[in-house]
Amino acid sequence: MGAGIVLFISVFLACSVEAVEATTIVLAAGTARDWRSASSGVVAGIIVLAAITAALGPAVTKLPLPALRLFVGALLLVFGLQWLRKAILRASGHKELHDEDAIYKRQLAAAQAAPSKRLGLVPDGYAFTLSFKGVLLEGLEVVFIALTFGGNAHDIPLAALAAVLAVLAVGLIGVAVRAPLARVPENTMKFVVGVMLTTFGAFWGAEGAGAKWPGSDGALLVLAPAIACFALVLVAMLRRNGAPTTGQPATPAAATAEVS
Numbered sequence: 001m002g003a004g005i006v007l008f009i010s011v012f013l014a015c016s017v018e019a020v021e022a023t024t025i026v027l028a029a030g031t032a033r034d035w036r037s038a039s040s041g042v043v044a045g046i047i048v049l050a051a052i053t054a055a056l057g058p059a060v061t062k063l064p065l066p067a068l069r070l071f072v073g074a075l076l077l078v079f080g081l082q083w084l085r086k087a088i089l090r091a092s093g094h095k096e097l098h099d100e101d102a103i104y105k106r107q108l109a110a111a112q113a114a115p116s117k118r119l120g121l122v123p124d125g126y127a128f129t130l131s132f133k134g135v136l137l138e139g140l141e142v143v144f145i146a147l148t149f150g151g152n153a154h155d156i157p158l159a160a161l162a163a164v165l166a167v168l169a170v171g172l173i174g175v176a177v178r179a180p181l182a183r184v185p186e187n188t189m190k191f192v193v194g195v196m197l198t199t200f201g202a203f204w205g206a207e208g209a210g211a212k213w214p215g216s217d218g219a220l221l222v223l224a225p226a227i228a229c230f231a232l233v234l235v236a237m238l239r240r241n242g243a244p245t246t247g248q249p250a251t252p253a254a255a256t257a258e259v260s
Helices: 003-032 035-062 065-091 100-113 125-152 156-177 186-208 216-241 252-258
Strands: none
Touching (some): 003 100, 035 125, 065 125, 065 186, 065 216
16 A cells, blocks of 8 residues: 555544534534524634644645654654544443434533524524534644644645545535434544554654664554554453443454444
């Protein structure tokens, strides 16, 4: 598998997860309150994100490659290990699985209970603010993923394309069904993304520190499966040594299908 394909898949999956979460928030705001206000919040969030991307994009490409890889590698390791830790806990039954349907219901109830208040030209300030925050916060992670992956790989256009396609695909599905994307295997995607972020973080961080990987980029094809296998071993150990709290299936095979 070429480095470009690995880059595209990694960015697409990671951004899809963030897009699912943002879509859930927007759907709750629009369904419970006002679709016009929720849509205005989405547009405002996208405009702010575009401005941030325009400001940060050129700066990322101008950084010296070793320093960039060391810095970004460390950040990706932090994010990746956090995702992987939660994935392991959820797969082993020590943490509840991420449930978009339950999150949607909580957001919907909170939106329905909030008082109505006009915000300038926007009919419903709560729906606008909720959508704006959801798009901005999740969108910042999308921008971070695209810029860091693309900058390190010297292919920001490809990373940006993967991010845009992921957001468009999830957004269009959400608009079409007008329901939370509970059937999207988000827990599995989060497990895979956690492995990928950890893999690239370790790979780029080591390169930034001056290390040379055997086989160059080909080392990723060994590093990623090794990290995934190690995570599954931890899942099996936790299932065997600790009492699951969520009643999830107790086999590593089942874990990979339901992990976050």
